[in-house]
Amino acid sequence: MSHCTLCDLPVGDDPHVAPDVDGEFCCQGCLAVARSLDDVDDLDEVEERRPDATPDDEFDGETTFLHVDGMHCATCESFLEMTAGEQEGVAAAEASYATDTIRVDYDPDAVSAEDLPDRLSVAGYTASDRADPEPDSDDVAVVRFLIGGGFFGMMAMLWYVLFLYPTYFGYDPILDLGGVTGTYLFAQIWVFTSIVLFYTGYPILRGAYVSLRARRPNMDLLVSLAAGSSYAYSTLALLVGRTDLYFDVTIAVILVVTAGNHYESVIKRRATGLLSDLTTAEERTVRTEAGESVAADAVDPDDRLLVRPGERVPFDGIVVEGTAAVDEALVTGESLPATKREGDAVRGGTVVTDAPVVVQVGEDATSTLDTLVRLLWEIQSSRSGVQRLVDKLATVFVPLVLAVAVVGAAATLALGSPPVDAALVGLTVLIVSCPCALGLATPLAVAAGIRDAARRGIVVVSDAVFEAAADVDTVVLDKTGTLTDGEMRLLDATAEAGTSVDRVRERAAAVERASVHPVAEAIVSGVAGGDRDRTGDRAAADGGAATAESTESPDGPTAADVDVLDRGVVGRVDGDEVVVGHQSLFGERGWPVGDRLREAGAAARDRGNVPVYVGWNGRVRGVLTVGDEVREGWESVVADLDADGRRVVVLTGDAPAAARQFADHPAIDEVFAEVPPEAKAETVRRLGADGPVAMVGDGSNDAPALAAADLGVSIASGTDLAADAADAVLLEDRLSAVPELFAVTRGTNRRLKQNLGWAFCYNAVAIPLALSGALNPLLAALAMASSSLLVVTNSARAVYKGD
Numbered sequence: 001m002s003h004c005t006l007c008d009l010p011v012g013d014d015p016h017v018a019p020d021v022d023g024e025f026c027c028q029g030c031l032a033v034a035r036s037l038d039d040v041d042d043l044d045e046v047e048e049r050r051p052d053a054t055p056d057d058e059f060d061g062e063t064t065f066l067h068v069d070g071m072h073c074a075t076c077e078s079f080l081e082m083t084a085g086e087q088e089g090v091a092a093a094e095a096s097y098a099t100d101t102i103r104v105d106y107d108p109d110a111v112s113a114e115d116l117p118d119r120l121s122v123a124g125y126t127a128s129d130r131a132d133p134e135p136d137s138d139d140v141a142v143v144r145f146l147i148g149g150g151f152f153g154m155m156a157m158l159w160y161v162l163f164l165y166p167t168y169f170g171y172d173p174i175l176d177l178g179g180v181t182g183t184y185l186f187a188q189i190w191v192f193t194s195i196v197l198f199y200t201g202y203p204i205l206r207g208a209y210v211s212l213r214a215r216r217p218n219m220d221l222l223v224s225l226a227a228g229s230s231y232a233y234s235t236l237a238l239l240v241g242r243t244d245l246y247f248d249v250t251i252a253v254i255l256v257v258t259a260g261n262h263y264e265s266v267i268k269r270r271a272t273g274l275l276s277d278l279t280t281a282e283e284r285t286v287r288t289e290a291g292e293s294v295a296a297d298a299v300d301p302d303d304r305l306l307v308r309p310g311e312r313v314p315f316d317g318i319v320v321e322g323t324a325a326v327d328e329a330l331v332t333g334e335s336l337p338a339t340k341r342e343g344d345a346v347r348g349g350t351v352v353t354d355a356p357v358v359v360q361v362g363e364d365a366t367s368t369l370d371t372l373v374r375l376l377w378e379i380q381s382s383r384s385g386v387q388r389l390v391d392k393l394a395t396v397f398v399p400l401v402l403a404v405a406v407v408g409a410a411a412t413l414a415l416g417s418p419p420v421d422a423a424l425v426g427l428t429v430l431i432v433s434c435p436c437a438l439g440l441a442t443p444l445a446v447a448a449g450i451r452d453a454a455r456r457g458i459v460v461v462s463d464a465v466f467e468a469a470a471d472v473d474t475v476v477l478d479k480t481g482t483l484t485d486g487e488m489r490l491l492d493a494t495a496e497a498g499t500s501v502d503r504v505r506e507r508a509a510a511v512e513r514a515s516v517h518p519v520a521e522a523i524v525s526g527v528a529g530g531d532r533d534r535t536g537d538r539a540a541a542d543g544g545a546a547t548a549e550s551t552e553s554p555d556g557p558t559a560a561d562v563d564v565l566d567r568g569v570v571g572r573v574d575g576d577e578v579v580v581g582h583q584s585l586f587g588e589r590g591w592p593v594g595d596r597l598r599e600a601g602a603a604a605r606d607r608g609n610v611p612v613y614v615g616w617n618g619r620v621r622g623v624l625t626v627g628d629e630v631r632e633g634w635e636s637v638v639a640d641l642d643a644d645g646r647r648v649v650v651l652t653g654d655a656p657a658a659a660r661q662f663a664d665h666p667a668i669d670e671v672f673a674e675v676p677p678e679a680k681a682e683t684v685r686r687l688g689a690d691g692p693v694a695m696v697g698d699g700s701n702d703a704p705a706l707a708a709a710d711l712g713v714s715i716a717s718g719t720d721l722a723a724d725a726a727d728a729v730l731l732e733d734r735l736s737a738v739p740e741l742f743a744v745t746r747g748t749n750r751r752l753k754q755n756l757g758w759a760f761c762y763n764a765v766a767i768p769l770a771l772s773g774a775l776n777p778l779l780a781a782l783a784m785a786s787s788s789l790l791v792v793t794n795s796a797r798a799v800y801k802g803d
Contacts, residue, residue: 006030007679029653029674036670037686061091061107066117070125071097075207078214080125087111087119102127124206149200149255156192159185160248167243177243186238186245193247197231201254203261217398219442225402226430227253233427242420249431256788260440263447286314289358303361307352309516315348315361322357323566325517326350337488337518339566354517393756397433401767405429408771421773428770433763437787441755444795449748452799457734458741462727466752468711469745473691475641475738476684476705479652479659481698482715484628485733488518490526491609492625494600504622508580508614510559511571519610520569522626523580568612576616583613586620593620600625608658627658631735635665640739642667651675651683651695651705680705696738713738740800747799755791762787 004011005023007030015024016031025031068080077095080102084093089110095102104116111119120127163185167173175181198205204227207220230249237245285293289304296314299305304320307313313326325337328350337353340346346359409426413419450460460466480486495501509527512520559578562571568581579585583601586593593601593613600623601611609627613620638648649670650662656673663671675683681704687693688710695702695709703725706712714726715733730737766783769775775783 004030004679006034006682007676027674027676027679029672029676030679033672033675033679033683033686036672037683037689061105062113063103063105064113064116064129066102066104066120066127066129067100068095068102068120068125068127069100070203071095071100075211075214075216075218076125078216079123079210080120082214083122084120087116090116123210124203149196149251149258152192152195153200153251153255156189156196156251157248159189164243164245178241182243186243189245189247190235190238193231193234193250196251196254197227200258201227204254204257216395218394222394222398222401222433223253223257225398226433229427229430233423246427246431252785253431256785257440260443263443287311299361301361301363305359305361306356307359308356309352309354311352313346313348313350313352313359315359317346317348317359317361319344319346319357320360322355324355324357325353325519327353327518341566354515354520401430401433404767404771412773425771425773428775429767431784432766432770432775437755437759437762437784437791440788440791440795441752441759444792445748445752445755445799448751448795448797448799449744452747453728453741453744456737456740456744456800457731458737458744459729459731460727461729465711465727465741466745466748468692468727469694469742470749471692472646472694472711472742474647474649474687474693476649476651476687476693476695476709477638478695478697478702478705479650479654479662480628482631482696482735483634483650483662484630486628486698488522488626489629490522490624491627491629492600492604493622494597494625495622496594496597496620499621501622504614505624506557507573507576507578507616508612508622508624510557510573511562511569511578511580513559514562514571515564515569519612519626523612523624573616578614578616580612580614583611586613586615589618591615591619597623606657607660608654630661631733633736635667637735637738638665638667641742644739644742649687651680653677677702677704681708684708713741744800751795751797751799754794758790758794759787 002011002015002024004015004026006025011024011026016026016028017024018031018035021031021035023034025034071077071080074097076097080095081093084090084095084102084104087106089107090104091107092105093102102120104120106113106116117127117129163173163175163177167177175185177185201224204220204223207218208224211218211221227250230246230253234245234247234250237243286296286299287293287306287308289306291306299315305314305317309324319340319342321342323339323341326340326346327337328347340357346357405426408429409422412425413422446466449466453460477483490505493501493505495504505523505527509524512523557573559571559573562569565581565585568579568585570577570579572578579589579591583593597613597620601613604611604623604625604627607625607627609625612624612626614622614624641648648668649672650659650668651672652659653675654673656671659671659673662668672683680702684693684695684705685708688708692710694711694713695705696713696715697703697706698715702714706714706725711728712726714729728741730741762783766775
């Protein structure tokens, strides 16, 4: 069987083809995407910038996905990939710090999946199964900072304030620093400093080690050099009996940078804590046709499973008994429920809404939802995180500072100064090179951005957002649940001449109260103006067609002898036979449909909505239009994005008619309809060939596309899988937060560049002074502290105040 050229799904016996497009496609949506996007300039460029292909299509082993706690930069990715590659039986590995994920291709005969997490838990990184709950390292970080730094660091600084600093300003020492008392005092300071450096500063030292192993200098290396060199110099000076010790510099560097990173983590945890109610428990059991619960892992192909109303179809398969409306929005993005009868295919992960069905499991016993999860992890693990700007600068700045320190020390020594003075010049250069200001520039600016975004109901999940969003050229908007609210509603009602619209609505609601079909729910809720109060028997309880003795509403007429049919509902209201449902129901009865109502029904279908016909006494009396409503303010949002110079694209699994109103908007450049979930990620990838792409969506069907985009934005009313794939989550159903997110990222980038600009201007002045001998390590530390204070003050300001 051949496969779709775009999404690789099977195309079946009747592929979609066109003379102007090469290949065969599974649906009209894939064909439309290929026709519009196959002429992009260079797909290889986007592959290099954001690869999402599998590393080896011919790999014959198995693949696992691991969560790795502790990654925070692109250097971590390189180190973990290198570490995994050194393990016996591992063929390939791809890591992404942006999603804390590593994909490992391995030979199960050489290494087991259970052993891989332990083998990759090195150098402070903790690997675990990607499907398991993520480990929580917050407590360890707090202990490192408060006990290691807060207690021991402050104790060492107290001794400096009481006994050492006064001597630097010409005062007599309180203690005899050259005797046993002084030795005991210095020994305590050395012990306290060692705890601060090697315990509190362990993450920084680990980052430096990782950068050396990966041969990619970063800011952790520069900070470690400043802290480590002052510690090493002071330790040697202590051993030879000198009293000019600079352990305080080590403490200050480690504590200031750790405090900045800790503050960023605290702000991020406060924001992401708002997402706790998005998670849901995954179903691990299914129900056999006889009603017995069994483990999902025990299900084989061709097994017959019972799926009741409100439950998810566990595996892809075929309906072999029963008829039901199936909500496919989660998996396909289709906003309107689809009626499934015997012989129809159903996707795993879709929801049966109104009647039980028996599903025969497909030959692979796979779930479309599980496939989407795996596709999401595939993309996440191959999506490299954005390298922080400060780390990019560090690749040049670190070697430069080292070279200047070595040359300065060597020149001082060559001019006849003693070795101690030469060492002090080199040490001062390392200290004055402002590792604190540079180390604080990113975390404090990012923390300010996360804070201001949270105040506007936006949770930033990945701090890579602040660099990725600035370059976004194209914004892709999902339709169902994003541009629309994703909920079935009664949108309109039309009555024939001489019949009251209210009477059509009330009679329809009276008989629909016996049905639990989503369309019936929408009609009843729309007429009642709120939650429905069903008093009739639920049709779903008896598996399909059912009869209710009566249904009544406190605000409308009562229906009796209600029959729930395949395509509608029939009952008696005030003695009249009332029929509500598909137009074909009335054709079978020979009931005529007037031109006015026929036009209203056609108009509803053209807009992608559902026309529901209502009739009594042998004639169709009205048409109700049911569908999902567009979100308030969507037009101004797309207009703002367009005015910002970004291309706006709408992507949906719905039919073209449902997206027509968006295609007509001048700010929207293109609309792709009938795109299956597996093709959404490929569509985003192809759009990315022309520049960075942002994807805004809400459903599990959007998750792979959210992960494939340079910037993924999920709406919190959507699914937890979509939230897991996103870089940012909108906590409110407020589409206007999307332009606000871009505004916050612009402000954050501006603040980051201000911080870095100040740090480098400071270095341009301070390093020459250090080389000339005008600064000693203490003055260098004071200058460094002043620079850091300015960065802190600048970062405390709001990055975006809004209108």
